[in-house]
Amino acid sequence: MLKSVTLGLCLVSATATYAQQVKPLYKDNKAPTEARVQDLLGRMTVEEKVGQLSTILGWEMYQKDGKKVGISAAYKKAVDERHIGGLWATLRADPWTQKTLANGLNPTQAAEASNALQKYATESTRLGIPLFLAEECPHGHMAIGATVFPTSIGQGSTWDPALVQRMAAAIATEVRVQGGHIGYGPVLDLAREPRWSRVEETYGEDPVLTSQMGVAMVRGLQGASLKSGVNVISTLKHFAAYGVPEGGHNGGSISTGYRELYQSFLPPVHAAVKAGVLSIMTSYNSIDGVPCSSNEFLLTDLLRRQWGFQGFTVSDLGSISGILTSHHVAGTAPEAAALAINAGLDDDLSGYGFDKELLAAYNQKLVSMETLDRAVGRVLRLKFEMGLFENPYVDARKAARQVNSAANVELARQVARESVVLLKNEKDLLPLSKSIQRIAVIGPNADNIYNQLGDYTAPQPESNIVTVLEGIKSKVAAGTKVTYVKGCAIRDTTQVDIAAAVSAARNADVAVVVLGGSSARDFKTDYQSTGAANVTATGTQALSDMESGEGYDRATLDLLGKQQELLQAVVQTGKPVVVVLIKGRPLNLNWMAAHVPALLDAWYPGQEGGNAIADVLFGDYNPAGRLPISVPKHVGQLPVYYNAARPARRDYVEMDAKPLYSFGYGLSYSKFEYSDLQVNPTESKDAVKVVVRFKVKNTSTRDGDEVAQLYLTDEVSSVVTPVQQLKKFQRLRIKAGAQQEVAFELTAEDLMLLNQKMEWVVEPGTFTAQVGASSDDVRLKQTFQVAKALKLASVEK
Missing domain, CATH: 2.60.40.10 (Immunoglobulins)
Structure with missing residues (x-):
């Protein structure tokens, strides 16, 4: 009897030892992906499955001690207790995140932080599931030291999809070598409402141009294989019809019929799906009374059954809880979570829309295990296909070499050059001679680093950015005198020196006046939980320059502050004037179009904007940018997009119905x-x-x-x-x-x-x-x- 008991115990021990030695199927990289997904799902608890669908805010998940970086206590808590599946904007730096050049991460540190986060997720958890790290990258990775390209409205102005695809591939590499896996972009909303704060993030008002640019961006980001080590998953946004809010109010309601939805707003998304995009973000708005984040027609019937989309969907930040708090179509937070996941929304960007609320919905039998597995499987599938279970780490030594490389800087200059739109060139004032004797460079955007970079841009070393003033100085002959006067700010009227600007213009052969707007965030602004700015109409403190960018919707499109007065005073000197516009949306250009001989629109041209603009000003580059959005004469004309449905628009009592500059417009130094x-x-x-x-x-x-x-x-x-x-x-x-x-x-x-x-x-x-x-x-x-x-x-x- 004793022998048999001893033998039995030995067999049990041997079996346990063998089981420990045998690799689980989901860790076998030779097994089919679907088999690995199902094996892992079968091993996960409900809590672990719910956690896999949480992509939480990442910038508090690392800690920095001098040059050393590691993981924070908050991260350990999130992994241990919430079983999170991903982080968003871990490497992001801006006033909202309170990450600066001092306390943020350079590219090498970013890669080290990503590795530390992955090490804990894969080696200190029961199942060792690697994280997805998602990063913002519509015009460059939103991280310190990354290459900053022109914003999307400038990219659209190039009308050059092949160039945009090259740019996207460069962005993907910079994200991937720092440990990121998902790039948020492109934005495929149609910008038919220029008062809306996020026009700069779009490719303009047209579905065909937007489709081609979007496809180029997806192909550039994702490349031929996610296992390449230099490509990332593209997350297009915002699904759907987000860019036409009534009154220009960001995230506000829209009015569109299903025919217009299919014919105008959905084609760019459909084109991206056909190009293989692997992730799609829902938008904050509703369509015909149904919030997009709980819209089964959009997320399941259209996206998957009609179009065959194979990736995963993700909410915009806080949009699942917005089903309850903004749209009021759910009575409780668990009901909102259930509405979203049952409709086909897979992943929660924020971590507070699903999380304990989704677990409660499951326990209340509002969500089935089958539905939960479906969503989790879609996320896990891409983690397997990216090879993260086998290779979750990056080589931190590569980051410093490949981020903001010389080749990427030159590419940023090329995109910026191609994006410049020549609006007017009376009597061939441009190009200017490099041997000109005296140039006055005037205006609030002439020598302002952050005003030319656009929204969704991290703080950058000053040495990485070339302003218009610096570009001009580097271009002209050694004997040319360049005088700079700011003159005024974009919005604030407490620091104005128009007299000095007039004096500089009078003593110059030509005045280059750099005006427009700004999406540069500052540390004084109050931000919503979504990252959008809280804007107040009045205030006693000095105003920041920011008048565009997420949350900064406009009632008018006029130049703000004292910019118009500054321009008029300079023009009245009688000296030749060239206006360079740096901005994120169409503005009222009526006066300058009538009184200034030469106008250049550079949108937000990125870090090489100063060099690119100087290339155009002095004829080293022949401009060929074309407007991707129409420029109205007055907000009372809106909407003024070119491809409106019949009947043709009729004129007003005060003016005609035509825009000042129409879609597709742009001049050249050639004929x-x-x-x-x-x-x-x-x-x-x-x-x-x-x-x-x-x-x-x-x-x-x-x-x-x-x-x-x-x-x-x-x-x-x-x-x-x-x-x-x-x-x-x-x-x-x-x-x-x-x-x-x-x-x-x-x-x-x-x-x-x-x-x-x-x-x-x-x-x-x-x-x-x-x-x-x-x-x-x-x-x-x-x-x-x-x-x-x-x-x-x-x-x-």
């Missing part, structure tokens, strides 16, 4: 002619193809770029369609005197509309192809016929 338009449609049983050919000639003596644009009008249709709609474009590089032939191919997707039965169809009839340099500068046009009806698909809403 271009269009000729030989040929439009050839061909039809088959299941398809239609229209080939549009034409020639573009550079008739000047200067090499230059031209952005050829093809617009389409459906002359008679069963439902109302736009007056015109961009369908194709191409940025061309044409030598002086040379000519290029351009060929665009239109397919059924370019000709289709949603009929009264909500079916995608191509209707027989007459279409007009319009080719030219902008939406209101059509050089060639030709009608063509489609003979047969073509049905593509139905829409279920």
